[in-house]
Structure formats: C-alpha cells, structure tokens
Amino acid sequence: MNILTCKDLTKxxxxxxxxxxxNLTIESGHIVGLLGPNGSGxxxxxxxxxxxxxxxxxxxxxxxxxxxxxxxxxVSYLPERAVLPLWMTAAQTVDFYADFYTDFxxxxxxxxxxxxxxxxxQRIRQMSKGTREKVQLIMVMSRRAKLYxxxxxxxxxxxxxRDYILNTIISHYNPEAAVLIxxxxxxxxxxxxxxxxxxxxxxxxxQAPVDRIREEQGMSVDALFREVFKx
Amino acid sequence: xxxxxSNDLPIYAxxxxxxxxxVATGAFPRGERLPSVRDLAMEAGVNxxxxxxxxxxxxSEGLVYSQRTAGRFVTGDEERIGEMKRSxxxxxIRAFMAAMNSLSIDREEALALLEAEYRKExxxxxxxxx
Numbered sequence: 001m002n003i004l005t006c007k008d009l010t011k012x013x014x015x016x017x018x019x020x021x022x023n024l025t026i027e028s029g030h031i032v033g034l035l036g037p038n039g040s041g042x043x044x045x046x047x048x049x050x051x052x053x054x055x056x057x058x059x060x061x062x063x064x065x066x067x068x069x070x071x072x073x074x075v076s077y078l079p080e081r082a083v084l085p086l087w088m089t090a091a092q093t094v095d096f097y098a099d100f101y102t103d104f105x106x107x108x109x110x111x112x113x114x115x116x117x118x119x120x121x122q123r124i125r126q127m128s129k130g131t132r133e134k135v136q137l138i139m140v141m142s143r144r145a146k147l148y149x150x151x152x153x154x155x156x157x158x159x160x161x162r163d164y165i166l167n168t169i170i171s172h173y174n175p176e177a178a179v180l181i182x183x184x185x186x187x188x189x190x191x192x193x194x195x196x197x198x199x200x201x202x203x204x205x206x207q208a209p210v211d212r213i214r215e216e217q218g219m220s221v222d223a224l225f226r227e228v229f230k231x
Numbered sequence: 232x233x234x235x236x237s238n239d240l241p242i243y244a245x246x247x248x249x250x251x252x253x254v255a256t257g258a259f260p261r262g263e264r265l266p267s268v269r270d271l272a273m274e275a276g277v278n279x280x281x282x283x284x285x286x287x288x289x290x291s292e293g294l295v296y297s298q299r300t301a302g303r304f305v306t307g308d309e310e311r312i313g314e315m316k317r318s319x320x321x322x323x324i325r326a327f328m329a330a331m332n333s334l335s336i337d338r339e340e341a342l343a344l345l346e347a348e349y350r351k352e353x354x355x356x357x358x359x360x361x
Contacts, residue, residue, distance in 0.1 A: 031278055163276070170272050173279045191242055191277045211241035211281065220238035 001028045001063075003147050003178040004049055008058030010202075011044050018044040020202035021058065026195075028146075029175040033189055033210075034182040035221070036199035037229050042182040043080060045199070046149045049180075050077045063146055073103070076145035080152050082136040084124045090135055091120035097139045109142035112168065130157045137165055141172050148179040154188060166192050187222040196221050198228065232258045234275040242277055246285035248319075249275075254294065254305055255316045262307035265295060 004026040011019040019041045026032050034042050047053040048060050051067030062071040084093050090113055097104045113120060116134055124132055137153055150169075154162045162185075169179060170192055183189055190210060198206040205228070213221055232253050236245050253259040265271065268286065272279040286303060289295045293311055297303050306312065331341040 029280065031280075166276060167273055170276070170279060171269065173269065173272075191236060191275075191281075194278055194280055210278075211243055214239070214241040218239055223238060 010057035030194040033193040041202040074146040076143040078140040078150040082132040086125040103144040
C-alpha cells in the first residue's frame, strides 16, 4: 500500500522554487532516507506532506488523502527543531501528546524516558539540547502512526544518542507504516534504510534500494552522494 | 556477537557472512533457536527487512530453518556446517592470496611466511624468534 504519493509536487517561495515537480511514492513497511544537500527541498517536502504548507502545483497524498484533519491523525512529525513548550516537564509532555493523539502510547513513552534516565519531573527548559531532542523523538515514536516524518532526527546529538535514536526507529518498525528520515548524515543512517530518495534543487534524482546501490555501484550510499553532489 | 559493515558490499550480503561466521564460532549454537528478526536487526543496527532477506537466503541455503510457530533455528546438520566453514575459509584464503599477490610475494614465500607464523603461534620456535 502506498503511504505517501507525490505527483509533480511544486512549491515556490516568492521567486525561489523549493520543490520543482517532485514525483515519488513510499510504500508501507519501508524506511526511506530523504537525502540531499542543504536547500534541496527536504524540509519543504516534509512540510507539504503534513499539511504545514500547501502545494503551488501537483499533488501530495497520505494514504490516498490530501493532507488535512484526517491525515494529521495518521502522520507523526518530528520537526527540525524541538518545539516542546519549555515550561512543561517531561511527564506533562506525555500528557500533552496523549490528549492530542489517540494513537499515543503512554507506556511506550514512559518506558523510553526511563530507559534514557530522563527525570519525568524535569522541565524542558532545564534540559540540554540533546535531551530535548530525545524527548521530542520519544513523543513522536510513541504514536502508532502510518507515516513518520523525521526531519533531521540525528543532527544535533552525540554518537551514542544517535545510535539510540536509530535503534528506536528499528524497534518501532511496523510493516503497516512508513518512515521518512531526512538527513545529511548518510553514513549513520544507511544501514537502517530500505530505500534512499536523492533530491537536488527540488527534483527527485534517484529513488532506489540501498542494497541495489551498493550492489550496482560497489559503493555505499554515502560515497555515491559525495560523487553525485560533488561541489 | 559483534557486527561491523564495510562500505563496498550490500548490507544483506554482509549479514549473511556474519551470521555464518556466528554459526561457525558458536555465537549462534547449532540446533538452537535464533533471536527474532527484530531483535537481530536491533543488535546489528540494520533495517529489519534487510535482516529478513539475509535470513531467507540462509534458509534457502539450508543453514537455518523455520518452524511455523517456534521461530527460526540453526541447522543441526554437521555436514552442512562443515561445508559452510570450508566455504568461509575459502573466502579468507582468496583474500590472503590477493593481498600477498599485491605485495608481489610469490606462492613459495607466502607459504613459508604462513608456516612460520603458525609455528610462532603454537610456540614451536620460541628460541628462533627474530
């Protein structure tokens, strides 16, 4: 089943074209890496998929529906920057998410917070940047969504936390859901991906399974990326 | 079990190789149940579909087998495991030969070096070292 479908998807900011007729589909059960240089349209694509932006041309559909109230219930979104209210404690963010989303599992969230030894009484304000990002990811992954949109989930964290985040994504693997991860830390995520989507200047230049790239090119996706996007 | 991956080969092929090595070394004991796909994927830090694909391949090679409800098991067939070990050894030997070749060390010298190293390992030449 197709979880995300984009056809000729186009988005302009004034005279600047951020997405320029992008075509792609993501099937259920797949973990897909959205890879591209800075300013290639990764965040724009993610924001269109969750309805934060509207297309100027073409279409985007989540489980066959245009982004809107119904799809918000199906999409779990990790923004590029943590957006949790600073005055809340970790426990309050759990309540907050549980109130908003019926597919949210308190147990899953509490278990992950405990595993990372995050004090439920600690306020977001008092947390380091890395801990805030962990809390945000825990909230996002504790939902039983159909589509997870993770915008740079491993950008600002140390390597041990990075491993934990990637492991969390694997352990929450659900054959009925799809995960889209945007990043430029390709070497780190490569092993957990089914497919990669390479985008450049708002266009999809390649969508292929990681192992097919390795098989056919005899190099990692990271190496291919460096070659394709050589400055 | 320690997992590591190189950049030039498909991940599923590397998983197959490493699980075979695990069977050979006893990290995955023969005749015993394997962890679930998800647990193995988490342990190796890889995509569960990729792990599934590797296990399906090992199954078609007769090294593991599925039991409808109980999960996947390592074969107890000693002959099959012996065959697999020799094939793994073959790969390492080919790599050794290629490395010697790239150093312009011929067959005779390579075998002599290998023999000397084995002697050192078993302590046969404690007194002649260096």
